Amino acid sequence: MDLENQKRVKDFTEEFGPENVIVILGASEAEASGLAAETVTNGDPTFAGPLTGVSLGLKVYHVCEPEIKDEVDPAVYDEQVGMMEMVLDVDSIIEEMKSIREQYCKY
Amino acid sequence: MGMLEGKKAIIIGDRDGVPGPAIEECVKTAGADVVFSSTECFV
Amino acid sequence: MNSVIKGAGYILVHTPDMVIHNGTTQTTERVVNPESEYLKELPSHLRSYEDVLAYWPNQTYIGNVTPAQLAEQGSTWVELKCPVTDRHGKYGEIMPQEEFLLLMQICDCFDVVKLDKDFVAAHKAAILEHPLFDESITSRLHDGVELSEIEHFVNEEGAEGLYDHDKLVGCVKRAHDIDHNLSAHVMHENLVSKASSVLALLHGIKNAGIDKAEIEYVIDCCEEACGDMNQRGGGNFAKAAAEIAGLAHATGSDTRGFCAGPAHAIVEAASLVAAGTYKTVAVTAGGCTAKLGMNGKDHVKKGLPILEDMLGGFCVIISQNDGVNPVIDLSILGRHTVGTGSAPQAVIGALVADPLARVGLKITDIDKYSPEMQNPDITKPAGAGDVPLANYKMIAALAVKNGDLDRKEMPNFLTEHGLVGWAPTQGHIPSGVPFIGPARDEMLAGELNTAMIIGKGSLFLGRMTNLFDGVSFVIRKNSGEVDEGGVSTEKVKKLIADSFRQFAATLAADDE
Incomplete structure (x- = not known):
């Protein structure tokens, strides 16, 4: 992950508390x-x-996972992500x- | 209450996957507060 | 008057030492993690010049192998050896690092490049014998200096070292003691871009079969910025490269748009020619040192060679319709606008479906699409997937959504209308333009009728906007009619005669 983005994740987690933060990804492949x-x-x-060496344990999902998709307005989801x-x-x-969350997610 | 509602969302999109602003549009509809949205580029 | 693709040049430069010293993945790693395993392992993963000559995608880029022949080998080529290992190809060449360092010195107008005299002596003959370097170019080469002088500049005065086989052989000095925009790092980056652009220009002009004097305008579309602290991106790479290439009758300017730069530049060049502003325009771009070894960590981790060891460059010569060469059809232009948004379907819609729909065409009416032609050998191990394939899937998905294509035809669409990627991950270099050369050949041979060139750019990386960008255009086989939309000599004669008659009538009326 880009170094500046890592810094932002760290700063926002400190500011809002890790239990209040959720990270949503849009990566193009499973490995990434x-x-x-x-x-x-x-x-x-x-x-x-x-x-x-910083284990934030944040809740993290890919935007294509059902946990996220099911909470989003279906019309907006279709328009923004449908084709991808x-x-x-x-x-x-x-x-x-799932595998990463099972191993490292704390919240 | 859903998983996104009231949460501080940090978005790391991907130029060749789903870009940040597209994810932002989605999670806003679920009541998340987007505090940071970025798009990465590997090419 | 429509404009045509008169010719194209494509060049690569093998720069293994610049991977180590100038690629940002490596320079960043040296700052944050100087003792890392990656930096220790990296040198043993560098390819030899012989290896890069025998690499299928490289031979495709310079035109010794067609995209179709490359596709026959599958979509992973790192383990294969291309039977063609020529340095020179139909479109250009694969220059070795040694000669390129000398070319950098040739392109230096400010005495910032210093080369070791023994190094120059060892490689000077290759420069003198280069088929495209005339006396005006070779006479710019200096004999070089003592190595101790170079060591002084590198150790004491912040110069950027130039290395060959891990040995210091030269340097790029800073061009100002305080100004960051003229630092040795920036001067190095810009001189690399300029020198590779010069090489691309020379090949493009040769392949177009025109005289240098015919080029009236040059547009550079790389992703670098040159200027001093008072005008950081002042430019003009285009004119600077044109000077060295000997284009005495050309002026030029720079167009920027991240990876979309080349597509923007070609639309601009085609418009300038179509408007009659200039008869012949060259679009050119050199390579980017920062991106060398960009995904190197993943390549090393997976036991692969460092595949991002090539600088890329290209040049497209655009000229007035000659009735032969493929035409740039300005009636079909895709553009990602401020209001388009960044949803992938909106982007592809704006770039592909919308411009075709405006002229009553379907997605399946275009023979070949050339979006971002990144080599999947490089991107797949780095977790970025097969970028051209992902683009084709998006185009196919949109065609299905629009009712242009049956869903079960999607796999066929990918191979019939798609290509495999062969371009190095040099940002602007893979963006649509690598196919212009092969498309021109296929159209001249009557094997291809239409191709859409798509450029996309990640504007958000500049932190000035969160917007994405892109433009697209169509090139098509020349119908043979030169006079499309123009005015014939006969018609001009008639118009003049008519206006004389009108004038005479007005005079007669005034007399009355």
């Missing part, structure tokens, strides 16, 4: 989704950014995100 999710839960796996659902490998993204 997993890496971003790992960064905001267990810490930066690439050891490059401000979240290196056809393009992305949603099943493998869901599987990867």
Whole structure:
């Protein structure tokens, strides 16, 4: 994850409290989704950014996961994400995100 | 109450996946307060 | 008068040492994690010049292999060896690092590039023998200086080192002691861009078969900025490169739009020619050092070679309709507007479906689409997926949604209307334009009728807006009619005769 984005995640988590924060991802592949999710839960796996060694344990979802989709206005979801659902490998993204949450999510 | 309602949402979109502003439009409808939205680019 | 694609040049430069010293992934890592395993492992993952010559996507980029031949090899080429290993191709060349460092010195107008005299002596012959470098270019090459002088500039005066096989062989000095915009880092980045643009221009002009004097205007569309602290992006890379390339009759300017820059620039060039403002315009761009090794961490982690070791450059020559070369059809222009939004379907709608619908065409009416042609060998291991394929899926999905395509035809659409990506991840370089050369050849051979070139740009990276951007245009086989929409000589004669008659009648009336 971009270093500036990591800094922002860290700062906002300190400001609002980790239990009040949710991170939503839009990554194009399962692996990239997993890496971003790992960064905001267990810490930066690439050891490059401000979240290196920082385990925030934040709640994190990909926008294509049903937990998010089901809460969004269906018309808006269809307009904004509908086509990407056809393009992305949603099943493998869901599987990867679940696995990261099970391992590292604290909230 | 849903998982998003009243939550501080941090959005990390992807240029080749779903971009930040598109996710923002979605989660706002579920009552989340978007505090940060960004789009990453790997190419 | 429509404009045509008169020719195109595509060049690559193998720069393994710049991966280590100038790629931002590596320079950032040296700041945040100087002892990292990645930095230790990186050098053993660099490819040799022979390796990059035998790499299928590189041979496709310079035109020795067609996109169709590349696709026959699948979509992973890192393990394969291309049977064609020529340095020179139909569209350009793959220049080795040594010669490129000398070319950088040739392109330096401010005495900031210093090369070791032994290094120059060892590689000077290659520059003198280069088929496209005339005396005006080769005479700019200096003999070089003592290595100790270079070491002094690097160690004491903040110069950016130039390396070859891990050995210091030169440097780019800062052009100002205080001004960050003229720092050694920026001067290095800009000189690399300029030198690779010069090389692309020379190949483009040669391939178009025109005289240098015919170029009236040059548009540079790379992603760098040159200027000093009082005008950071003042420019003008275009004219600076035109000077070295010997385009004495050209002026020019820079167009920027992140990765969408080339598509914007070509639309502008085609419009300038169509309006009669200039007869012949060159669109050019050099490569980007910052992006070298951008996804290197993932490549090293997966035991792959560093595939982002190539600078890219391209040049497209656009000229008045000659009745032969493919036409840029300005009646079909896609544009992502401020109001389009960033939902992927809105973006593809604005760039693909809408412009076609405006002229009564369907998505399936365009033979080939060339969106972002990034090489999937590079992006897939980095978790960014197969970018061209994702674009084709989006276009197909939109075609299904619009009723232009049956859902079960989607897989066929991807291969019939799509291409595999072969361009290096150099930002603006893969963006639509890599297919212009092959499309021109296929259209001249009567194998292809229409192609849509799509450029997309991540404007949000500049932190000035959250907007995305993109433009698209269509090129089509020339119908052979030169006079489309123009005025014939006969008609001009008649118009003049008519106006004389009217004038005479007015005079006669005044007399009465």
